[in-house]
Amino acid sequence: MRSLAAASGVVADRALGEPPLRPHPVSAFGTAMRAVEARLYADCRARGAVHAVVGLGLGLGAGRAIGSTAVATYVAVAGRALAEAATTVATALDAGDLEAARRLLPGLVGREPDGLDAGEVARAVVESLADNTVDAVVAPVLWGAVAGAPGALGYRAVNTLDAMVGHRSDRYRRYGWASARLDDLAGWAPARATALLVAAARPSAAGAVWRAVRHEAPAHPSPNAGVAEAAFAAALGVRLGGTNCYGGRTEQRPSVGTGPAAAGADIGRAVRLSADVGALLAATLAGGAVVGGRWR
Known part of the structure; x- marks a missing residue:
């Protein structure tokens, strides 16, 4: 059963951490795609x-x-590598x-860290936890459950392409357009599933989560990151969004959440929320596989 197999991937990641492979498959993929870019690059969408x-x-x-x-x-x-990286920043x-x-x-986000104060660092970490709960946990698991091994690794490839070339720099505004749109498409359903799981994991904040997703997320430039960040902000009772700098580019992100600005103490809470979302997803898929098997 694909659902049960995909759920076991979450359990294995939580128990074992990253695969002991060197280079890591995602890193090897990135190296291969940099070589492809070196041969293919032109300032055009085609x-x-x-x-x-x-x-x-x-x-x-x-x-x-x-x-x-x-x-x-x-x-x-x-998921475990994400939690460990966030916790290391929180400890500092x-x-x-x-x-x-x-x-x-920089192990968590692409924005420039120089000049950030403690609150801005904390906000960056919490936003990364929200975004990567979709990208590095929920989406690959759901795609694995739907389309098996090709679905899980195909999604991871798409998401890695977006991270590499899908941003709005002068070099990649046109060349990275297709990768960015493909990632938006592949992550659309998982982002909304993540919001549902966040609400289920924090039922006392479920109403606030859905209000934030409906009314605040649409203002975000990303159709998927906005949903994840709005859901996490509401569940944690913090405010996210603000000015981000990426390689000389400055982007103003809309505020999501109505609480105080995220602080260092909120990183641990966001780590636990991300872990709870992954555990709830695995339990839901495993339970569905067992129940479905009984009815066959």
Whole structure:
């Protein structure tokens, strides 16, 4: 049963952490796609679309080669690594070592850490936890449950392509367009499933979660990150959004949530929420597989 196999990938990630493979498959994929970009790049959407198709094909092919949905989902999920990276930044903030927290931040987000104060670092970490709960937990698991090993690794490939070339820099505004749109499409349903899981994991805040998703998320430039960040902000009772700098570009993100600005103490709460979402997803898929098997 694909659902049960995909759920086991979450359990394996939580118990074992990242696969002991060097290089890590996602890193190897990134290296391969940088080589593809070096040969294909031109400042146009058509070349970028070819880049996206090649990357998706590599992900799907890797999934078919592995064959096992459980193994592929385990490789694609990175919930424990996400939690560990966030906790390391929180520990530095708790110790009052802002410089260390800034140095650690690029392991979680692409924004420039220089000049960020402690609150801005904390906000970046909480936003990353929200976004990556979709990208590195819920989406690969759901795609694994729907389409098996090719689904899990195909999604991970799409998401990695978006991280590499899907941003709005001068170099990638056209070349990365197809990768960004493909990631939006692949992550649309998982982002909304994440909001549902957040509401289920924090039932006392469920109403606030859905109000935030309905009324605040649409203002976000990303159709999926906005949903995840609005859901987390409402569940945690904090405010996210603000000014972000990426490689010399400045973007103003709308505020989501009505509480105080996120602080260092909120990182641990966000880590626990992300873990609870993953556990609830795994339990739901496993339970559904068992019940479905009984009715066959």
